[in-house]
Amino acid sequence: MEAGKLTGPPAMTERVVQFLIPPQSRETVVGDLREIYRTPSQYMIEAARTVPLVILSCALRATNLPLLILQGGLVFYCLEGLSGHLLPLDQLRIWLATALALLAVIMRDTYRQAGRPSANRAILEAITIASFMIVFCSEAFGLKQARLGTPDFLLELQFATMLPLAIPALGVLRTFLIVGGDRDLDFFGDNTDVGMIARIYRRFVLRLRFYCLAEAAALIIFAVAMRIALHMNLLLVGLCALAALFLLFQSRSRPIESEDPLALRAEYRRQLLQQQQLRRFLWWLWATPILIMIYQQLIQAGISANRAVLVTLGSATMILICFLIGAVNRECAGRVQEKIELLERTPLWQ
Amino acid sequence: MPAPISLGQFEQIVLTAILSLGDDAYGVTIHARVEELSRPKKVTRGAVYATLDRMEDKGLISSRLSDPIKERGGRSRRYYRLEKSGEKALRESALAARRIYDVIAENWKGAAWKPGS
Numbered sequence: 001m002e003a004g005k006l007t008g009p010p011a012m013t014e015r016v017v018q019f020l021i022p023p024q025s026r027e028t029v030v031g032d033l034r035e036i037y038r039t040p041s042q043y044m045i046e047a048a049r050t051v052p053l054v055i056l057s058c059a060l061r062a063t064n065l066p067l068l069i070l071q072g073g074l075v076f077y078c079l080e081g082l083s084g085h086l087l088p089l090d091q092l093r094i095w096l097a098t099a100l101a102l103l104a105v106i107m108r109d110t111y112r113q114a115g116r117p118s119a120n121r122a123i124l125e126a127i128t129i130a131s132f133m134i135v136f137c138s139e140a141f142g143l144k145q146a147r148l149g150t151p152d153f154l155l156e157l158q159f160a161t162m163l164p165l166a167i168p169a170l171g172v173l174r175t176f177l178i179v180g181g182d183r184d185l186d187f188f189g190d191n192t193d194v195g196m197i198a199r200i201y202r203r204f205v206l207r208l209r210f211y212c213l214a215e216a217a218a219l220i221i222f223a224v225a226m227r228i229a230l231h232m233n234l235l236l237v238g239l240c241a242l243a244a245l246f247l248l249f250q251s252r253s254r255p256i257e258s259e260d261p262l263a264l265r266a267e268y269r270r271q272l273l274q275q276q277q278l279r280r281f282l283w284w285l286w287a288t289p290i291l292i293m294i295y296q297q298l299i300q301a302g303i304s305a306n307r308a309v310l311v312t313l314g315s316a317t318m319i320l321i322c323f324l325i326g327a328v329n330r331e332c333a334g335r336v337q338e339k340i341e342l343l344e345r346t347p348l349w350q
Numbered sequence: 351m352p353a354p355i356s357l358g359q360f361e362q363i364v365l366t367a368i369l370s371l372g373d374d375a376y377g378v379t380i381h382a383r384v385e386e387l388s389r390p391k392k393v394t395r396g397a398v399y400a401t402l403d404r405m406e407d408k409g410l411i412s413s414r415l416s417d418p419i420k421e422r423g424g425r426s427r428r429y430y431r432l433e434k435s436g437e438k439a440l441r442e443s444a445l446a447a448r449r450i451y452d453v454i455a456e457n458w459k460g461a462a463w464k465p466g467s
Contacts, residue, residue, distance in 0.1 A: 008423060014423075025399065025403075027415070027425045027426055027428075028376075028377055028415075028425070028426065028427065028428040029377065029399060030423075030425060031419070031422035031423065031425030031426065031427060032376070032377035032378050032381075032395070032422075032427075033395075034421075034422050034423050034425070035378050035421065035422050036378055046395065049394045049395060049396055050394065050395040050396040050399070051396065052396060053394065053396025053397055053399065053400045054396050054399050054400070056400065057396075057399060057400035057403045057404070058403070060403075060404075061403055061407065262412035262431075262433060263409060263412075263433070265412075266406065266407075266409055266412060270407070344413075344414065344415050
């Protein structure tokens, strides 16, 4: 063995390469580059030739085109890109912002970490968000001193005293998600064999069909109800209908009838990733009408009526909802990555 | 019966490399064999990884991770193996290449036909 192979590449260079390569390919590509290491310059040239194509390949693998189109539609709608009275320059800005948001989504999928956040980090996040809200609301409360005793003042006082309860509530919720995830992963262990993977996969597909059908029906009912009761925008109703159609299409998937464990594993892996991306989008789709409603009923109405308490209440609720969706998505994505890693380490052939 | 997946030239080369390497087919060895098969053309490592990913998604090959290896800084190797659909696609490509070869050899017989020139 050459001397260079014993020493390995400079630690800093290797760390940079490791940082640039998406997690799903990191271990093998960085390991391969280390195995062929001869000199620092050779390592850097080799890395420069390898890394861009690896990133591109991982991005293509992580991208689900129909879902990306739906996500683009949702972002475009939220940025009011469908509003008829926009100047060409504003239209261009909205298109650009949508493209950037989609690029961020692709990069986020590509660089998703292969694990869930730790319990400590999860609880710390909950404390941070709740503390931020307390500071935010106290600030607004302080500005209202001049109107002591008014209904807004009392409402704000109640609101500020209730907020500290959000810390344990959010902490418990995240812990519950983590514990639930651990129980889910118990299916995979050192004794996982081919038969077990086949059973887990078939059960996953059957459950998926049921959930897709149920969620498609719920989405249509929700969109129609929101349209009738709250005059939800027709385009958002259309987006919900499109998502429901996509779910119906997904519900037609059947477990593949292959006896080959590798084919089963590859299919299971593909479906797990696809479902995780779909789930993330659906959480945001469900929340969008609620967020829009909060914005219109509380924030916008508060600004028009010069009532800071409504603006504060609306903002805090929106922050909380976004935090919860983000937390759930992070947990689910991490769980899927862990499952995939366990699947890949299951020895199906030697 | 579904039609076999048609392969691009580079995919054929990568599949041939995996086939010839048998149980020792992982990133480093596959790239070395692909370079050998593509001579005199240089092949970047990134192109090989991208093709491996794509073919794995198509179900032509499958992969597994090895145990961590000390010489690689405690990282695993990803070993690849040809799947049945990959073997079938490669066989179809080889037969098509042979048919092309036969026709060319028949038409260019004599001085004009110099394989490798």
